[in-house]
Amino acid sequence: MGFLTSSIRIAASAIALAAIVSACQVIRLPDPARARPGEWSVAGSGPGRNGVVEREIAPPLRRAWRYSATAAFGPGGAVVLDGFVLAANRKGEVHAVRIDNGRKAGMANFRQPIEGNPVVSGSTLLVTTAWGTRTVQAYDLAKGERRWSLKAPPVDAGPVLAGPMLVVAAADGSLRGLHVEDGRIAWTDEGLGTPVTAGLTAGPDGTVFVADERGIVRAIRGSDGVERWRRTVGAPVYEATTWIDGELYVPTSRGLLLRLDAATGRIAWQARLGGETVKLPPVAVAGDLVVAGTTDGSVFGLDRSTGAVRWEARLEDGVSTQPLVAGRIAWVGTLGRDLVALSLDGGEELWSVELPGRSKSTLAAHGDGILVLSEPRDVLYFVAEENDARD
Amino acid sequence: MHRILRGLVLSAAFAVLAPTPAIAQYGYHFGRNKIQYDDFDWRVLETEHFDIYYYPEMADLAQQGAHFAEEAYAELQNRFAFALNQRVPLIFYSSNLHFKQTNVTPGFIPDGVGGFFEFLKGRVVIPANGNIQRFRRVIRHELVHVFTYNRLVRALRDRRVPVDRLFPLWFTEGLAEYWSGGQDHQHEMVIRDALVSNRLVPMESIEAISGTFVMYKQGESICRYIAEHWGEEKLLALIDSAWKHRDFRKVIESELGIPFAELARGWEDWLRARYLPDVAAVQSASLESRAVSAGGFSSKPAFYRYRDGRRAVFFVGNRDGFSNLYEVEIDSTYRPVDKARIVLEGERSIRYEAFHLFESRISVSRDGRIAFVTQSGARDVIHVFDLEAREERPMLAFEGLVAVYSPTWSPDGERLAFTAIDESGYSDLFVFDLESRSLTPLTHDAYDDQDPAWSPDGRHISFVSDRTADGAKGAYNLFLYAVGDGTIRHVTTGDRMDFAPAWSPDGSALLFTSAVRDTTGTFSAQDLWAVRFEPPDSTAEPSPGLANELRRLSRFTGASYDPVWTPDDRIVFTSFEGFSFSIRSLDSARARVDRPLERDIVDLTRVGRPWEWPRRAAGTELKRTPYEKRFQLDLAQGLVSQNPVIGTTGGAVIGFSDMLGDDYLYLTLFNTAQTQRELLRSLSFQAVRFHLGRRTRYGYGIFRYGGLRYDITDPDAPAGFPAFYEDVYGAMGIVSHPVSKFRRVELETSLSWSSKEISTRGVDRDALLLSNGISLVHDNALYWYNGPIAGWRARLMAAYTTDVRYSNVSYYSLMADVRHYWRIAGPVTLASWGMVRLNEGREARLWVMGGSWDLRGFRLFSVRGQKMWFTSHELRFPLLENPGVSVPLLGSLGVAALRGALFFDAAHAWNDAYSDKRSEINSGETLGAVGYGVRLNLFGGLVLRWDRGWRFRDGFTRHDKWFRQFFFGWDF
Incomplete structure (x- = not known):
């Protein structure tokens, strides 16, 4: 009997431990459907992926907290929702972290590396994975459980919401429009047979913009998958485009930046920002200025209407993230493990701080601070020195 | 020092002191010596x-x-x-x-x-x-x-x-070649030749040429193909996707979206489209010229006509694994009269330690003295060999000059011009006067000056250099140095790779080789060219400000090197074709120059200024500090082993070294306890440090060994199950001094306290053991896939071990181990081994033998005695040289050198009386084995051995039994 009692105790302890552990393996947010102004539902602040916030986040900043997310991050950035940051890593986990104190609020494991940004629609977290069979998954953030998953080819590119539709580009170039609620396939496009790595972008009218590794940019109607136009830009595209006010900005991997008319695909201008080996991360458009970084260490301020270079800032190392423009400050992360603040007026370097590692994921803004995903596996939150993280 | 512990320590010593992959049998080793000749002030x-x-x-x-x-x-x-x-x-x-x-x-x-x-x-x-x-x-x-x-x-x-996981070598080297600069002329040469001679290795079996220069170039070509068809970004994507598959082929398929076989085919088709259309316009050197010496590797020819009228071509080559200086006698039509014979053997002695086969030309004076360069110890030296007298002259070594290349005789035979690199690392031209022994630099700058050739009238030295406007792109042009006033003039200019100038006998023309880069950046083949100095009068000075007409004499599918214009109006040169280097000749040199295949005018008024080095701006000096030695962790490894005798043992090894690899520290900890109570008693450790930064290498350490031990060499241990308890504490030292690359002296000493207990035999012995030994090692053996195939090696050892406190132990040890490898013909070798070992005295240890590594047919270490002799003779021959087998699940299985062996082994072990038989340790009688076997090298490192034969006893008077033995390990 004594043996039986101790066995039962051991079993009960194990069950309790498993319950505790499993409780940490879910994400359950108090009110995920409540999106507050300025929160980022997709990397780059919205389906247009324009990395701009109106309020100024000026240096100097201090690091409010640092959170270890067990694995590194892909180029897709974090999502900010309801006081939490959701960061997806290359081990297949999405970590929910409280922004006020940097503590873990939950974690969901999708088992395969996540390269593209996650997307939030209402209380649904939509995640795509770069390997495995069920590569599109939906997760209920309120209930902390999976809602649906879809069998599809691996996905490297960040998906995008076009109205009620989630549009996903697989690594083989095929496109799918899915109903967010239940994952039903609304339409399929076989693609052009060229891989798509660049994150998808959408305009407010539901047009989705897809750019592939051959340098072909397509505009697809998100509701039914009908192609509106396609344009060859003459260089491969590996990074997300940026949509704003009917303009589509296409960064290539051969030093070329183009602005297209989003309605017709006509090339408005193209700017050569570096040689054939220079790669461009996505750009940010703030007012009449286009801010673009390059992997050979330059940040350009370009005239939005003509593409002419207004200023060029030279940094010590290559720029690896989309610039985040907050007021009159442009923030960039570099391959040299720095977070750098530049003046939007003339590109002067105002301030910098060393990060634990390289940052190659899109930056995110929250309140008066900046969220950075840094190697080896850290989520960092920097706030203005005079501010408190509780704002 | 006790044998097992000594083995542990010497295994560590072997890892850092022994430079070559030799076999550490019986706790000692052979191997050549890596010598620290220079004391670098880092x-x-x-x-x-x-x-x-x-x-x-x-x-x-x-x-x-x-x-x-x-x-x-x-x-x-x-x-x-x-x-x-x-x-x-x-x-x-x-x-x-x-x-x-x-x-x-x-x-x-x-x-x-x-x-x-x-x-x-x-x-x-x-x-x-x-x-x-x-x-x-x-x-x-x-x-x-x-x-x-x-x-x-x-x-x-x-x-x-x-x-x-790592990438396959072809990819990492190919990418490194591709991204380190444009295709150089050697890339073009290798790829073009591979295609034309149908020797291009398909991608599916590229592992078969892993590590070779061809693999580098094919890998570069594959990376270029991928970049041109999928974009350079795909090369990065291949790296980033390595996590998807362990098999890199699958990574390629996943990223490129096509089957690997399709990529392989596409690459080959692309190469053919690039190179083969030009084939119709080129010729095969093997069809257009006459072979002087083909087979093996032959290069850097020189011509001489003996006083008795015989003609001969000299060259450096490698036909049997060693590089040598060769001579081949030819008739008036330049056909070989006989096979090439070795004039001087290389790579077996310190005098001719290493030839620079690709870099250094040889030269013969008018009176028959041949000058050539080899490494000899710390420096390169120039050798002079009198061909008429067949005598070696004293070597020429030069203080301050480290590397020397391409000596050329002055017409009067009193001076030698050559290229040399001093300790600064810059290469310049020098002239050495044999009479006055003076050394005069002709150039002294950062430009690379090579291939000097003295004109027949003695007034000029032609050479090649990158002191040209296109030098920044890697171009080399031809120059003339005026001996009288030291002025230097262009002979050629432009984006070309001009090398190896050679004068016509009358001094009116220069032969050379050249590869020209076109506007697309592609190099032409490296062909024979010539330039005539107008007027065709040897007294005329070639003047600056004129244009020179360069005349193309050949358009071969392969490449040409190092031409020589002989007095018989022939051109002797090295031809690269079909992946081999051979010496060939062309007739009618003058006519070829007069009627060239192509003419190219170089305008010497537009030579431009030589390129200049980028210099750091003033005030931006870099920080310089003396080197401070700091240990960094190299390895930290846990070990667990299961032994049917000892049981389970566990331990750890931690290794440290400094940045330059001159200083090593090893810490080893392990335990052989059988029960908890024995934990402390069975704890063993050793800490050893090795210093390798000087010519004489040394190491020292402390150790403690405790607990149950299985030692078959201990004379007190029971023969059937030699396990007993012994505690040993002590310190050791080892010194290794290389006399040359092939010979060294080793000294070992140890002082240890030993407390041995063998309860079954009533042994309870303490001793303070002092052990000293000296060894002389020689090794110039040439290794091949399964073991040595040529040369010889030997080890002589004398040692004395004594108990300085209680006199319980006192014995001396002597050993002679000699192995010789007679390369009968090509890949067939007769290997012979003779060994005598003896320990004599109180508590003298046993030597052991038996198993696949020595006395075959007998179990491993089953033959034991305080004295023994052993001999073995093995005929080694190839069965299959380099088969490759693809196994679906395991991927490509690298299989090399399936070889056979016929062997004869004989041994005799004894203790006190030579014929006193003890069957439990197979001593007191002559044992032997005769049989055959096969050896197979797997993955370049593991040699599997299988033998079958008859086992004999009683001095070969009794056939014991048949045996089969399968094991691993290199041939002796």
Whole structure:
């Protein structure tokens, strides 16, 4: 009997431990459907992926907290929702972290590396994975459980919401429009047979913009998958485009930046920002200025209407993230493990701080601070020195 | 020192002191010696991303290298879209001979290795060779490796995948070649020849040429093909996707979206489309010229006509694994009269330690003295051999000059001009007067001056150099040095690779080789060219300001090297065709010059200024500090073993070394306890330190061994199950002094307290043991896939062990182990081994024998005695040279050198009386084995052995039994 009692105790302890552990393996947010102004539902602040916030986040900043997310991050950035940051890593986990104190609020494991940004629609977290069979998954953030998953080819590119539709580009170039609620396939496009790595972008009218590794940019109607136009830009595209006010900005991997008319695909201008080996991360458009970084260490301020270079800032190392423009400050992360603040007026370097590692994921803004995903596996939150993280 | 412990310590010593992959049988080893000839005063130059290790003599070159490294870093950071998280140690050497002394790698570095990157500490080691552009390119090449490796590690770690895979060598080297600069003329040469001679290795079996120069070039070509068809971004994507599959072929298929076989076919078709259309316009050297010496590797020809009228061509070559100086006698039509014979053997003695087969020409004076260069100890030396008298003259070595190349005789035979690299790392021309013994530099700058050739009238020395406007792109042009006033004039100009000038006998023309780069950046084949000096009068001075007409004499499918214009109006040259280098001849040299295949005018009024080095701006000096030795962790490994006798043992090894690999520290801890109570008693450890930074290497350490031990060499242990308890505490020292690359002296000493207990035999013995030994080792054996195939090696040892406190132990040890390898013909070798070992005295230990490694047919170590002799003779021959087998699940199985053997072994072990038989240890009778076997090398490192035969006893009077034995290990 004594043996039986101790066995039962051991079993009960194990069950309790498993319950505790499993409780940490879910994400359950108090009110995920409540999106507050300025929160980022997709990397780059919205389906247009324009990395701009109106309020100024000026240096100097201090690091409010640092959170270890067990694995590194892909180029897709974090999502900010309801006081939490959701960061997806290359081990297949999405970590929910409280922004006020940097503590873990939950974690969901999708088992395969996540390269593209996650997307939030209402209380649904939509995640795509770069390997495995069920590569599109939906997760209920309120209930902390999976809602649906879809069998599809691996996905490297960040998906995008076009109205009620989630549009996903697989690594083989095929496109799918899915109903967010239940994952039903609304339409399929076989693609052009060229891989798509660049994150998808959408305009407010539901047009989705897809750019592939051959340098072909397509505009697809998100509701039914009908192609509106396609344009060859003459260089491969590996990074997300940026949509704003009917303009589509296409960064290539051969030093070329183009602005297209989003309605017709006509090339408005193209700017050569570096040689054939220079790669461009996505750009940010703030007012009449286009801010673009390059992997050979330059940040350009370009005239939005003509593409002419207004200023060029030279940094010590290559720029690896989309610039985040907050007021009159442009923030960039570099391959040299720095977070750098530049003046939007003339590109002067105002301030910098060393990060634990390289940052190659899109930056995110929250309140008066900046969220950075840094190697080896850290989520960092920097706030203005005079501010408190509780704002 | 007790044998097992000695074995442990010497295993560590072997790992750092023995430079070659020799077999540590019986606790000792052979091996050649890697000698620290020079005492480098290391300094460290710090740049933004690098710590550059250099010595003061090469400070200027190190500064240049620092600039090149940062330049490459900036470019590669952009190309890879990746930055390194740690500073990179770059270790520079000013010449190849210094580079060969590096302790960063324990192995020998052959000629032709341009540098390497090692994973343990992320070190990049690069030698200069006098060519600044080459130095720059090698720095870039190695940094591509650094970036590739770090990006791979990041791709795996990001996804928490173990870092347990590397890319195939063809990809890493191909990418490094591709991104270190444009296609050079050697790339074109190799690929073109591979296609035309149908020797292109398909991608599916490219592992078969792993590590070869051809693999580098094919790999580069594959990377270029992928870049041109899928974009350079795909090369990065292949690195980033390494986590998806362990099999790199599947990674390629996944990223490129096509089957691997389709990629392989597409690449070959692409190559054919690029090169084969030109084939119709070219000729085969083997059809157009006459072979003087083909077979093996032959290069750097020189011609001489003996006083008795015989004609001969001399060359350096390698036909049997060793490089030698050869002579082939030819008739008036330049047909060989007989086979080539060796004039001087190389690589078996310190005098002719190593030939520089690809770099150094040879020259014969009018009176028949041949001058050539080999490495001899710390330096290159010029040898002079009198062909008429067949006598060697004294070697010529030059203080301050490290590497020497391409000596050329003055017409009067009293001077030699040559290229040399001094300790600064820059290459210049020198003239040595044999009479006055004076050495005069002709040039003294950072330009690379090579291939001097003295004109027949003695007034000029032609040479090649990068002191030209296109030198920044790697171009080499022809120049003339006026002996009278020292002026230097262009003979050629432009973006060309001009090499190896040779005068016509009347001095009116110069032969040379050239590869010309076209506007697309592609090089033509390296063909024979000539330039005539107008008027065709040897007294005329070639003047600057004129145009020179260059005349193309050949258009071969392969490449041509080192032409010689003989008095018989013939051209003798080295031909590269079908992946082999042979010596060939063309007739009618003058007519070919008069009626060339092509003419190219070079305008010498537009030579421009020679390119200049990028110099650091004043006030931007880099920080320089003396080198401070600091130990860094190399390995920390846990060990667990299960032994049917001892049971389970566990332990750990921790190893440290400094950045230059000159200093090692090993800590070993293990335990053989059978029960908890024995834990402390059975705890063993050793701490050993080795110093390798000087010519004489030494090590010292302390140790403690305790607990149950199984020692078959202990004379007190029961024969059937020699397990007993012994505690040993002590210290040891070892010194190894290399007399030459092939010979060394070793001294060992140890002092230890031993407390031995064998309850079943009533043994309870304490002793304070002092052991001293001296060994002489010789090894010039040539190793092949399964073991040595030529040369010989030997070890003589004498030692004395005594108990200085209680006199319980006192014995001396003698050993002679001699092995000879007679290369009968080609791949067939007769290997012979004779060995005598004896221990004599109180508590003298037993020697052991038996098993596949020596006395075959008997169980491993089943023959024991305090004295023994052994002999073995084995005929080794090939069965299959290099088959490759693809196994679906295991991938490509590298199989090399399936060889057979016929053997005869005989041995006799005894203790007190020679014929006193003890069957339990097989002593007191002559034993033997006769049989046959096969050997197979797997993956380049593991040799499997299978033998079958008859076993004999009683002096071969009794056939004991048949046996079969399967094991692993190199041939003796």
